[in-house]
Amino acid sequence: AQTVTQSQPEMSVQEAETVTLSCTYDTSESDYYLFWYKQPPSRQMILVIRQEAYKQQNATENRFSVNFQKAAKSFSLKISDSQLGDAAMYFCAYRSGDTLAGSYQLTFGKGTKLSVIP
């Protein structure tokens, strides 16, 4: 079974600075997808960014980018120019599934609580 580990329960960053959240995963699959979801105090789960394992290029979405190291099974999220609205829980997720059966599920890490200091 796949596992996802986020080793930083809490982190803080000064407004306008850069912060990196860590995520490692364990899998025997070669083709998969990885995601970062944000959960603000409203509890809504918001997709931040996704990465296809077969793509060597790291995904970017505006101020958010990832460092995907497939061999090391590492998938970190970098937030640049941090804003107060970035304060939230961030969850790393791995999509596993059976393509033939058409069954899929997300496995989540325990999350990292990010605080942004004005």
Place this chain on the structure above:
Amino acid sequence: DSGVTQTPKHLITATGQRVTLRCSPRSGDLSVYWYQQSLDQGLQFLIQYYNGEERAKGNILERFSAQQFPDLHSELNLSSLELGDSALYFCASSVEVGEETQYFGPGTRLLVL
């Protein structure tokens, strides 16, 4: 707003009772997923439906069941409720069964007293 709707937003009930949580996927999405978020277990996958058929099961208790109707909305039924079932229940949807990204609804917060 993801386009996924869930009702009710909050639910308070007593142990032993039965509740039904409802989810409407994004327009055009055929696949629906249910997740449970609790303090001790974190976010856990419960079950997946695609176009009315069950496709995958996760850590779903036997007291819990789900279905997806012809109009593609889904319901999660929780019965013989226990205190430990108190959690935030999310529904997510995706376009096709192979679509990589799941879009989450706002969740239903269940409190069992």
